[in-house]
Amino acid sequence: MKSLVLFSNDLRLNDNEAINAAVKSYDLSTFVFVFDKSLYEDTHGSANLWWLEKSLKSLKDRLKDKNICLHIIKGEYVSKILDIVKKNDFQSVFLNQNKHPSFISKEKKLEKELSKISVKFYSFNNTNLSEPDSIFNKSGEPYKVYSPFYKHCKSVYNQKEVFDFPKKIIHTYEIDDDFIDVSEIFSKYGNNWSEKFNKYWKPGEIEAHKVLELFLRKSISNYKEDRDFLGTLGTSRLSPHLHFGEITSNQIISGFEFHADHNLNKHEEHFIKELYWREFAYYILFHFPYVTKKPFNKKYENFEWSKNYHSNLDKWKKGITGIRIVDAAMNELWETGYMHNRTRMITASFLTKNLLIPWQEGEKWFRDTLLDADIANNVMGWQWVSGCGTDAAPYFRIFNPILQEKKFDPDNIYTKKWLKNFDDYIEDGKEDLFNGNNLMKPIVDLGISRNQALERFSRIK
């Protein structure tokens, strides 16, 4: 009896329900990653693909150490898997669900096609702590606000089993196909610009656990305060590891005694609450799938965005807006494939509420450049800041980048780190009275643009 185990964004051996279930019930298993080029290029930005390749290589090596081959095969997701199943006479297919809408539809189609040929299909939700379709408010509607959602989740929380990689020897069945090397995913095509990421990141399951361990040892004890300060290492930096499923929220939470009457301190609970923002993002995506393209709050579809914005958008992307904290953050993103949460909010607010550029443009740029780019979290973050999402920052809350810098980077540790030309900036972001110098000039007046945004928002209240 043979089973096929498929990977996508669950690039780990432990807490992997698909592997455990397959190995428990079948004598022989085959481990496969199907690289559907157009599916991955549609759903993953360039930085994502860098991570995917490295993480897959690490998974392949880890499996090799256990004498298991990870077959990487190129082809259209559904037809390739059907072809493998039929040629090799597999009786079942196991996978952990990928929650990206494009993968959801491929997995549904696969399930349907497999049932036509009487092949069993088992899929597991290891991405989320609970099933989005099991959580509703008292009126039976999906929650639309984070706090009651979190309260509900906390009140019913039950630690799920954390699976270890099976201890028994796994017998594998070798298939014959046109295997590809991981380099086909990204590095084969040049992409020398991404070399710099090696300085900052090491993808893979082992590293994910090291990162968690370091965070628990060094940073969680003051997380609630430090997480906002740009010059500290106050957050976990687990986001790309979580995105690619090298570690699960289930594994992370299992390290805490989390339940309705827990005894966790404010820092520990705050960290868990952030994991629940991720849960909430997936929950919203599940119940309101249109959010990937349109505002959650539909009345904002009529918001009057700026029309000729391409030059300003370009300056924002390149980090040459003349606003110190914004430019530092855009440089951090370009250099490391990551941006601090506080500056994600500041740069997003500047783009949507000072430059009046549609949030979808910013979401697209983050999608291409963030290593942790994640459809649920990214869309929710952008809609939250621009004022059109769930729990949205009220339209009148416009981040003032100058005040934000003063508060969260008071000693300019962050701005000096990410701006080579720090001294070329005017401190308060205002137009210098003595023009004719070489100082950077803000591309927009923060006060005037703020009022313009408020006026446009008030029209659709």
Ligand SMILES: Cc1cc2nc3c(=O)[nH]c(=O)nc-3n(C[C@H](O)[C@H](O)[C@H](O)COP(=O)(O)OP(=O)(O)OC[C@H]3O[C@@H](n4cnc5c(N)ncnc54)[C@H](O)[C@@H]3O)c2cc1C
């Ligand atoms: C405009 C904007 C875009 C964003 N795009 C993404 C994205 O593409 N991918 C992404 O993972 N996060 C995104 N976020 C959320 C957040 O900025 C990052 O998750 C966080 O900065 C990652 O750093 P960390 O792992 O050190 O976080 P920590 O503070 O250590 O938090 C732990 C984990 O909780 C989750 N988390 C934390 N904050 C949030 C949040 N606000 N929303 C959802 N989940 C959260 C993440 O998985 C994170 O790894 C975005 C936020 C904004 C404002």
